[in-house]
Structure formats: C-alpha cells, structure tokens
Amino acid sequence: MFSGIIEEVGTVKSYDGEKLVVRATNVLNDLKVSESIMLGGACLTVTALSNTESTFTVETVPETINRTNFNELVAGSRINLERSLRYGDRVGGHMVQGHVDGVGTIRSISEEGNSHVMVIEAPTNIIETIVEKGFITVDGISLTIVDRNKDNFRISIIPYTYENTTLKERQLGSKVNIEIDVTAKYVANTTESYLNARKNNVSNKHHI
Numbered sequence: 001m002f003s004g005i006i007e008e009v010g011t012v013k014s015y016d017g018e019k020l021v022v023r024a025t026n027v028l029n030d031l032k033v034s035e036s037i038m039l040g041g042a043c044l045t046v047t048a049l050s051n052t053e054s055t056f057t058v059e060t061v062p063e064t065i066n067r068t069n070f071n072e073l074v075a076g077s078r079i080n081l082e083r084s085l086r087y088g089d090r091v092g093g094h095m096v097q098g099h100v101d102g103v104g105t106i107r108s109i110s111e112e113g114n115s116h117v118m119v120i121e122a123p124t125n126i127i128e129t130i131v132e133k134g135f136i137t138v139d140g141i142s143l144t145i146v147d148r149n150k151d152n153f154r155i156s157i158i159p160y161t162y163e164n165t166t167l168k169e170r171q172l173g174s175k176v177n178i179e180i181d182v183t184a185k186y187v188a189n190t191t192e193s194y195l196n197a198r199k200n201n202v203s204n205k206h207h208i
Contacts, residue, residue: 023054067103126178127152144156
C-alpha cells in the first residue's frame with residue numbers, strides 16, 4: 001500500500017520493455033531487494049540495487065505495459081517514486097494500491113490563482129467510478145477531483161505538488177496513469193453485482 005505522497009522524482013537510466021533501471025536518492029536509503037515500490041503509479045518489485053550507481057531495478061510484464069504509459073519511458077524520462085507504507089505511518093494522501101486502472105490524456109492546463117488546473121480525458125470505466133471531491137491517483141500522486149464530465153475530470157494542483165512531481169513536465173496530450181480510489185471500486189463492483197442479480201431474478205420470473 002501507498003499514500004500517493006511522492007517522495008522524489010527519479011530518472012530512468014535504461015528500459016528495455018522488461019527491465020527498468022531508475023536512478024534515485026532518497027528512496028534508496030532503506031530500500032531492499034524484494035520490496036515493493038511505486039513508480040509513476042504502478043506498484044513493482046525491486047529486483048536489484050546498486051549503491052555505486054545509485055539505482056534500483058524493477059521488472060515489468062505485458063500487463064504493466066498494457067495498463068500504463070510505460071511504453072513511453074526512455075533513458076532520461078523522469079518518474080514519480082514512493083516507497084510502500086509501514087504500519088503506523090501517517091497517511092498524508094489516501095490508500096493507494098499501485099494498481100493502475102488505465103491511462104488518461106491531458107486535454108487542458110491552466111492557472112487558477114496559485115494552482116494549476118488540469119482536465120484529463122479518461123476511459124468510461126474510470127469516469128463512471130469517480131465523484132466530485134473524491135480521491136484519484138494520477139501518476140502515483142494522490143489528488144482531489146474538482147469535478148467530472150461524461151469523458152473527463154478536473155484536478156487542481158497546489159504549488160508544492162506541481163513543483164515536486166512530474167506534473168510540471170506534462171503537456172497537452174501527455175499520457176498519465178490513473179488509479180481509482182479503491183473504495184469506489186468496491187462500491188461500483190457491489191452495485192453492478194446487485195443490479196445484475198436483480199435483472200436475472202426479473203428475467204427468471206418472466207420464464208416461470
């Protein structure tokens with residue numbers, strides 16, 4: 001589990017579509033092989049560490065590529081990093097699994113007072129499970145939804161988050177990883193199951 005509070009922005013040293021090597025500083029302090037770490041919103045397992053090169057390595061699988069924007073990563077790409085939570089730690093954002101639900105596209109970026117506002121277009125399965133003022137994770141960052149429309153949602157980013165994550169590097173058309181609030185997933189799944197059960201019951205009665 002994670003909280004969506006980014007610890008630092010790492011730099012991709014190399015990525016061949018399977019083995020991803022990232023340069024970092026802060027997250028290496030107590031990182032160990034076999035531990036989980038979140039990269040750009042995706043929870044992955046550390047498979048190697050190099051103190052001399054200040055890098056750690058994770059491995060991705062086809063499911064990772066299909067669910068994320070990792071196919072755009074190249075040497076020099078910057079990526080948000082967060083180590084997994086310890087029991088008893090403060091949770092500054094919200095409970096994040098690191099299980100990316102899909103990829104969104106930034107459709108507009110504007111300034112509103114001291115904040116940056118982004119409109120992100122997203123797939124239907126994501127849009128249908130988010131609510132105004134609810135939580136959402138974008139590239140691993142815990143954010144609050146300002147509002148949503150039929151095919152997009154809007155987020156407002158405070159100056160600290162904007163300056164200390166990859167969001168300041170995003171442009172119109174950039175792809176971002178999205179994870180829905182886990183509570184919303186369970187509610188949506190339960191509601192769908194209930195409605196399907198009712199539909200089946202009605203259908204069966206008509207055939208009696």
